[in-house]
Amino acid sequence: MDIKLREVEYRYAAGTPFERLAITEVSFDIPSGGYTAIIGHTGSGKSTVLQHLNVLLKPLKGEIQIGSRTIAAGRKEKNLKEIRRRVGIVFQFPEHQLFEETVEKDICFGPVNFGVSEGEAKERAREALALVGLPEHVLERSPFDLSGGQMRRVAVAGVLAMQPEVLVLDEPTAGLDPRGRHDMMEMFASLQKEKGMTCVLVTHSMEDAARYADRIVMMHKGRVYKTGTPCEIFSDGPDLTAIGLDVPETVRFQRLFEEKLGRPLGHLCLTPEELAREISRLRGES
Amino acid sequence: MMEKMILGRYLPADSVVHRMDPRAKLLFIFGFVLIVFLANNFFTYALLGVFTLIVILLARVKIQFLIAGLKPVIIIILFTFFLHVFFTKEGDILAQIGFLSIYKGGVIKGIFIALRFFLLILVTSLLTLTTPPISVTDGIESLFGPLKKVKVPVHELALMMSISLRFIPTLLDETDKIMKAQMARGADFTSGSLSNRVKAVIPLLVPLFVSAFKRAEELAVAMEARGYKGGEGRTKYRLLAWHMRDTLALLFLIGLAAALFALRS
């Protein structure tokens, strides 16, 4: 399911003295089956864009196409549930949304709201829990007795159990320790690769964007600053730093190495593994 | 949804009203609440209206914002209006709809009561619009200071108030976030039968409570780490200063009270 944003504008507290322009003239596409990263400084409008993807916010100008539905500014929209089932959002610190007595009930909350039978929802809860790497006995426990990292996984399972076609992730690893961060990012990547799920990642981590995404949308001051492949985006270091973003560590190191080498490497390496291979290959040649 | 509410919000600006001592403003509001009840005819209400308008102008708050922000309260005002229209049986009958009869006295009374309510809310929201919440708290703490002698925990109450004020925006943000997160999981807060809607708030309330308790706990630890052990031996960072304008404002109010007395029927 493709998502297309066309000239989208949104203002918070529109028509009050507290009015604030959040995003304007935002247009970009999220192709089905791809992994799109939205990067930008805090306050660049990333989170506002994200909430439009399942119509938690409706554009004040412009329109959004979500699959075959078009959400246009100024129109009353009914029956948004179908969209929300197909576009799942994992918010930042999703463990804050847990509320049920047991992990199982909490994971079932989404599926049941979308009309899935109880039996089927429980089946899905089991599957989702396995996907996030938690043992089955956790199902009967209270989510509030779990550790922070486990709560995060349960909350993610709650969204996965909805079996969305598009998975939108807002800083899903914020506050996790390095191992937790790595495991979770790998899980999303495998969902995208193996199950063909469309992933949209909102992140501050240029490393994650470089490693996982195949398309990048750069936001700055409420507008789309640039879109492109990771290679296109990250090869222009000065452009990134101009809007307060970092160059991925790998790219920074590659540049340093190229300086020493006196010539550029054949292509831009996006992960340390790739860079290590490239340097090793070069050594073989020389 | 709640972002349009202006009740309880502070709108920073520089005006005479903004600069007033919060104690003066509190006394002023208290006095105003009392004398609003003196009005009982066209002239007295007109005088109150003009007076309120002057205060709004002095505070440099745009009237459109006030009106837009008071929309949620207008429903309550209309409700009281109709209550009086339908249930006060005074004066001539103006209209008869089925078993309901509408009396002239009822309409007049309805208008007056609604107006009184409206003016009260206008002036009290002016207090919060022009005074940082912390100053309101300081004012209250200072005005109620003498009660410490009779063992009323004035300091603790004031601190509680200021902390609640501090956390209102945080909790509103949080409510919004959790609501959206649950809506993304298919929760519906706006439609369905009443019992369904009550059920629908549970996924909102439980996380809110959990987080509020967590915040309270962490805040208590942070306060202790910074040496908070009660009001004993504490100094105050914010000192209040009473100026001529504060005295004048109260005199102005007394003048109004006298005029209302003279004009009421």
Place this chain on the structure above:
Amino acid sequence: METVIAIEKVSFQYPNQTSFALQNISLHVEKGEWLAIVGHNGSGKSTLAKMLNGLHYPQTGNVTIGGLILSEENVWLIREKLGMVFQNPDNQFVGTTVQDDVAFGLENAGVEQAEMKERVLSALEKVGMAAFLNQEPHHLSGGQKQRVAIASVIALRPDIILLDEATSMLDPSGREEVMETIRELKEKEGLTVISITHDLEEAAKADRVIVLNEGNLYTEGTPREIFQMDKDLLKLGLGVPFSVQLSQLLADEGLLLTQRHFNEEELVREIWTLNFAK
């Protein structure tokens, strides 16, 4: 060197838990040093942080801070010597505005109003937040709130500042901003800094690193020494800084390297001299 904190054979167990949160931990902190305590979630590092501020007391062993043995009698004196910055930027912001928040601790200490004004302003200047005196917390970024929290601590003039995962909820620029502030304060004010963290970039800035694992002191050393054991760190659920990670990957590819490099320039130089320059 003067020891400002001495932890001697401390153990601690939470009620209803079978394992120890801290088990026979001994460590010293020297005046003016920056010590990072790292460990994955549940390694005991938060328990240790709480103990340094008298929120928990050791069940066996002693904690001595600035010459005082931690006990319920002198916990308030200890809190004057050791200031804490916590994880959640919102839940430690007590005041309704920036200046009220910094003043809160001073009010508690009974400082005179005129002096308070001065100390609030100078503390805010030191963290670069003096322009935000009347700003309300919900208009500040996470990094700014944490800098205010740091100002609130230094306004009280403690000898030691303890950062309890103070950057873990921040975005990269917020993290950078807070770390830079701390680095400056340590240099100019001679503060002793203890940072409890799982952020390796943060740990890499320290003079000394202590690794905790399951309530035990796993190892300690300079960041350079610690990051030599990259594979062990990964096993403990910790990451390693980029250049260390790349050193490892290059070594796996068969490149010649003398060590796990801690610094990118150094690594580039060594790749070059040992593998390319002929």
